[in-house]
Amino acid sequence: MADCGHERGGTKSRDAPEAVCGAGDGPPWTVPRGIRSSHQERSKKLVLHVDLNNTILVSDTVTREGTVSALDYFLSTVTWGRMSRRGKWEWLSDSPSLLPPSPDAVSHYSQFGRTIGFTSTVGRRFRGILDTHLDLLLWPESVKEDKELSVRAEDGRLYHWILPSFFQLLKDLVHEGQEFAVLFRTFGTDLPRVLRAVHKALNEGVHPLFPDLPELKLDINLTPGKIRCSRKSIVLSRAEDRVSTQAGERGLYQYLSSVQGLGGFQDHFDWWASNTFSIHGGKPLWIDPFDQSVVHIFIDDNIRQDDKDTIVNPKVFLKPGDDETRVASSTELYDVALVKSDLLQAISDPSYFTKRVHICLENYERNICQGSD
Numbered sequence: 001m002a003d004c005g006h007e008r009g010g011t012k013s014r015d016a017p018e019a020v021c022g023a024g025d026g027p028p029w030t031v032p033r034g035i036r037s038s039h040q041e042r043s044k045k046l047v048l049h050v051d052l053n054n055t056i057l058v059s060d061t062v063t064r065e066g067t068v069s070a071l072d073y074f075l076s077t078v079t080w081g082r083m084s085r086r087g088k089w090e091w092l093s094d095s096p097s098l099l100p101p102s103p104d105a106v107s108h109y110s111q112f113g114r115t116i117g118f119t120s121t122v123g124r125r126f127r128g129i130l131d132t133h134l135d136l137l138l139w140p141e142s143v144k145e146d147k148e149l150s151v152r153a154e155d156g157r158l159y160h161w162i163l164p165s166f167f168q169l170l171k172d173l174v175h176e177g178q179e180f181a182v183l184f185r186t187f188g189t190d191l192p193r194v195l196r197a198v199h200k201a202l203n204e205g206v207h208p209l210f211p212d213l214p215e216l217k218l219d220i221n222l223t224p225g226k227i228r229c230s231r232k233s234i235v236l237s238r239a240e241d242r243v244s245t246q247a248g249e250r251g252l253y254q255y256l257s258s259v260q261g262l263g264g265f266q267d268h269f270d271w272w273a274s275n276t277f278s279i280h281g282g283k284p285l286w287i288d289p290f291d292q293s294v295v296h297i298f299i300d301d302n303i304r305q306d307d308k309d310t311i312v313n314p315k316v317f318l319k320p321g322d323d324e325t326r327v328a329s330s331t332e333l334y335d336v337a338l339v340k341s342d343l344l345q346a347i348s349d350p351s352y353f354t355k356r357v358h359i360c361l362e363n364y365e366r367n368i369c370q371g372s373d
Contacts, residue, residue: 044295046173046180047257048357049285051300051311052190055341056166058137058159059151062188067153069116071133073109074301074343075126076118080105094125098342099305133347134159143208148197162197165346167210169353170202174216183256184264185283185298187272191224191264198262219261227284229271234284236265248323249315253286257294272311279327282313287328287337290320296337297360299353303340305331312338336363 053060054074058067065073078096081089082104089111093101100106108115108123119127139150139158151161173180184191199220201207225238233246236255243255267283275281285298302311307329314333315325330338339356346352 044179044293045257046178046357046361047259047294047296048180048182049185049283049296049298049300050166050182051298051302051341052184052186052194053188054301054343055299056163056346057161057190057194058163058343058347059161060188061190067137067151067159068130068134068155071343072118072120072130073114075130076109076115076123077107078342078344079108079123079126081108081111082106083111089122091125096126096129096344098340129344133344136347137163140208146206148193148200149207162194162201163346164209165350165352165354167201167207167213168350169357170213170216170218171210172351172354173357174218181259182262183259184262185227185267185300186264187267187269187283189266191266192222195220195222195224195262195264202262221261221263223263225263225265227265227267229268229281229284238263238265249286249325250317250321250323252284253288253317256286256296257291277309277311279307279310279313279330282311284313284315285337286315286317286325287333288317290317295361295364297339297357298337299339299341299356301341301343303330303334303338305334314338335359336367 050056053062054070059065059070075096078098079091080093080097080100080102081091084090089108092105108118115122119130134155134157137159139145139160145152145158149161150158153159170182184194199222201210202213202216202218202220205211205214207213221238223239225236225241228235228237233244234249234252235242235244236252237243241255243252245252268281272281272283283298283300285296287296288294298312298314300311304310310330312330314328314330314337316328318324318326334340335356337360339360341356342352349355
């Protein structure tokens with residue numbers, strides 16, 4: 001691939017897409033020159049793989065974090081400093097950002113682990129950011145509590161359980177005429193409830209901000225699936241469906257490419273943990289750069305440009321129609337097929353997810369074209 005500019009950090013979304021090129025160990029993914037235009041790119045089916053906790057949910061049932069503590073924790077992962085020569089922590093920025101402001105910066109979470117009440121103690125300088133975004137998440141006062149779409153947090157206030165920007169993404173994609181499917185991909189236990197809540201919003205018109213969602217006519221599969229990994233194979237199962245990589249990786253890719261509407265799978269947390277939380281144990285994502293009909297994009301708050309500590313395992317096919325894949329580095333596919341979700345922007349900007357998807361589609365096309373030059 002041609003040499004491109006590196007990604008920039010910060011919680012502010014870029015209004016214009018930037019090319020993001022590969023820096024992985026493997027060969028760049030390329031296809032024959034001049035295969036399509038941007039208009040043709042939009043005609044491709046889009047399969048979105050979307051994480052739940054701290055991506056479209058501001059809570060975590062596994063860690064038993066409510067809305068306030070989940071957002072408080074997130075802030076500790078995007079605020080940066082370093083240890084001084086005297087062994088004292090010093091802040092390097094007053095603003096949260098997904099990427100470190102300097103090469104020697106580390107997040108407070110990376111240095112100290114989870115800090116209960118982060119913005120009330122060592123991170124009090126970020127308390128205003130927490131309060132502002134909690135206010136943006138409030139369920140409308142004039143609307144009755146909904147047991148599936150709203151959540152009563154530990155501060156006693158009522159919040160949106162699923163970020164409104166996710167529903168805005170669905171509306172935008174439909175109105176753009178984009179063919180798409182959404183697969184929720186989570187290590188946690190919230191999947192069945194999320195499927196029920198989204199089904200309710202899409203079919204009953206009860207969401208206070210999006211009463212017209214039923215007009216989108218989107219189907220949702222309420223049966224949660226599972227993806228389980230081992231040294232021998234990866235097995236996907238949902239209801240009567242069962243697909244394994246023992247018969248080749250192409251079959252699983254084709255299954256995921258053929259899904260319709262919305263659905264979800266619980267990924268294999270124990271496998272990720274046994275691989276020391278590295279790319280090799282992450283949620284598998286198959287990408288075929290030769291495929292003229294489908295684009296796969298993964299959105300997750302734990303995607304990092306450090307393959308020793310990231311949550312998605314991108315497996316890129318090497319040849320058209322072949323079963324052989326290579327593991328692509330996170331850096332290579334960052335903002336191309338991988339989106340590290342910015343929870344603050346996803347709360348404050350209703351079009352956040354739509355913008356990130358557009359950037360990926362543009363960069364996907366640009367990387368392929370540059371790689372074939």
